[in-house]
Amino acid sequence: MTRVIGLISGTSVDGIDAALVEISGTELDLKIELLAGETYPYPPALREKILAVCANSAISMAELAELDDTIAQAFAQAAQNIQNNQPKAELIGSHGQTVYHRPPNLPGSSSTLGYSLQLGRGEVIAQLTGINTISNFRVADIACGGQGAPLVSRVDAFVLSHPTEYRCIQNIGGIGNVTYLPPRNQENWLQSICGWDTGPGNSLLDLAIQYLTAGSKTYDNNGEWAASGTPCIPLVERWLQQPFFQEPPPKSTGRELFGVDYLKQCLTDIKEYELTSGDLLATLTELTVASIVESYRNFLPKMPDKVLICGGGSRNLYLKKRLEIKLNLNSETKIPVLTTDEVGLSADYKEAIAFAVLAYWRNQQIPGNLTQVTGAQKEVNLGNIHLVTNGLRVSIESCKSRSEQS
Numbered sequence: 209m210t211r212v213i214g215l216i217s218g219t220s221v222d223g224i225d226a227a228l229v230e231i232s233g234t235e236l237d238l239k240i241e242l243l244a245g246e247t248y249p250y251p252p253a254l255r256e257k258i259l260a261v262c263a264n265s266a267i268s269m270a271e272l273a274e275l276d277d278t279i280a281q282a283f284a285q286a287a288q289n290i291q292n293n294q295p296k297a298e299l300i301g302s303h304g305q306t307v308y309h310r311p312p313n314l315p316g317s318s319s320t321l322g323y324s325l326q327l328g329r330g331e332v333i334a335q336l337t338g339i340n341t342i343s344n345f346r347v348a349d350i351a352c353g354g355q356g357a358p359l360v361s362r363v364d365a366f367v368l369s370h371p372t373e374y375r376c377i378q379n380i381g382g383i384g385n386v387t388y389l390p391p392r393n394q395e396n397w398l399q400s401i402c403g404w405d406t407g408p409g410n411s412l413l414d415l416a417i418q419y420l421t422a423g424s425k426t427y428d429n430n431g432e433w434a435a436s437g438t439p440c441i442p443l444v445e446r447w448l449q450q451p452f453f454q455e456p457p458p459k460s461t462g463r464e465l466f467g468v469d470y471l472k473q474c475l476t477d478i479k480e481y482e483l484t485s486g487d488l489l490a491t492l493t494e495l496t497v498a499s500i501v502e503s504y505r506n507f508l509p510k511m512p513d514k515v516l517i518c519g520g521g522s523r524n525l526y527l528k529k530r531l532e533i534k535l536n537l538n539s540e541t542k543i544p545v546l547t548t549d550e551v552g553l554s555a556d557y558k559e560a561i562a563f564a565v566l567a568y569w570r571n572q573q574i575p576g577n578l579t580q581v582t583g584a585q586k587e588v589n590l591g592n593i594h595l596v597t598n599g600l601r602v603s604i605e606s607c608k609s610r611s612e613q614s
């Protein structure tokens with residue numbers, strides 16, 4: 209058994225999700241016990257800076273270095289905090305904070321490779337915590353021609369697959385992503401798994417809430433405001449014309465596409481209709497729901513028996529209800545929408561747990577990507593390993609050069 213901390217802050221930039229888990233086994237015999245899960249919100253000024261960088265605002269190299277240091281320190285502090293009154297961890301898997309993601313073969317890009325930047329250097333986390341740390345999980349997959357995302361699919365396979373059920377595991381974070389899991393008893397089960405980014409999760413909704421409340425709110429609690437409105441279907445159909453939605457997998461995306469500029473266009477488009485704020489939020493919710501369901505209908509070999517949702521969007525009761533309605537329109541059989549909590553895996557800390565598992569696998573040279581999901585040419589070990597030097601905990605202040613210390 210290995211005790212591992214998983215850390216991630218995703219595209220919602222709402223804070224650092226930390227999970228302390230005990231892991232044993234390898235793949236088919238993988239066992240995970242969640243000892244503690246917590247979200248440590250970013251200080252508002254730090255969140256604002258990260259969101260500005262994600263929205264392509266200019267940043268100097270000095271500012272980038274400072275931001276990386278600040279994020280690494282925040283992640284290290286989260287790792288220390290999650291161990292309070294808990295047994296100590298032996299390993300950290302830190303995803304870091306995505307600030308830029310470029311899928312491969314992006315039109316207009318001079319390179320055919322993808323690129324994905326997560327801030328919060330694992331080297332610093334290792335030295336600040338005194339715990340060996342694995343970070344930078346996406347680059348090895350990208351170097352083999354992959355998207356570098358979604359990476360949770362291989363973890364979903366060994367943690368959430370069922371002997372006889374066809375399942376879709378749908379994360380609804382800032383961005384949505386799905387893993388399709390055929391029954392484990394099926395021949396070639398692992399090779400038959402599919403996965404991709406479905407498009408916006410909460411990113412456009414959160415931006416709209418911040419716009420409507422002049423920043424006093426960051427999200428629509430339980431989807432209550434959206435539930436007061438009515439979706440404008442002609443606008444949903446127009447917004448679904450974005451080429452990303454028609455692209456066959458493998459595919460990934462981020463706030464670069466479904467961020468500030470996309471919402472600005474939505475706010476222009478709604479002027480053609482007399483919509484209330486609730487209607488706008490209901491329409492953006494419907495875009496998330498429709499993008500998920502349309503992708504299942506277009507790219508899955510068959511519709512699932514069950515959809516298990518996770519991520520913060522799984523707490524949006526209006527979104528969950530609309531997803532179940534849309535999924536079952538003109539359907540003979542009823543496809544229930546549950547949360548992963550209902551099958552024993554925390555919907556809130558699933559991504560943090562996933563990066564603990566990916567670090568655990570990296571430590572044993574077990575590959576972490578599914579090539580049919582990311583499009584990489586081969587399975588690769590994901591993440592750079594940062595070993596603690598002589599086991600001493602050092603603070604960032606004491607990382608002075610010898611000349612400075614003399």
Ligand SMILES: Nc1ncnc2c1ncn2[C@@H]1O[C@H](COP(=O)(O)OP(=O)(O)OP(=O)(O)O)[C@@H](O)[C@H]1O
Pocket residue numbers: 217218219220221222379380381382383384409410413414426427428429430431518519520521523524525559
């Ligand atoms: N109670 C709630 N009601 C409605 N929405 C909620 C609730 N709790 C969280 N959310 C939504 O979930 C978002 C955070 O979700 P999550 O932490 O899964 O995102 P993330 O991991 O940063 O994104 P990604 O998975 O794309 O990296 C919030 O910004 C908010 O939009």
Ligand SMILES: CC(=O)N[C@H]1[C@@H]2OC[C@@H](O2)[C@@H](O)[C@@H]1O[C@H](C)C(=O)O
Pocket residue numbers: 218219306308309324356357358359360361379381382383384385405460461462559
């Ligand atoms: C570059 C990046 O951070 N992508 C995220 C984003 O957030 C959701 C979706 O897009 C997913 O593909 C991915 O993260 C999860 C943890 C993944 O790699 O599976």
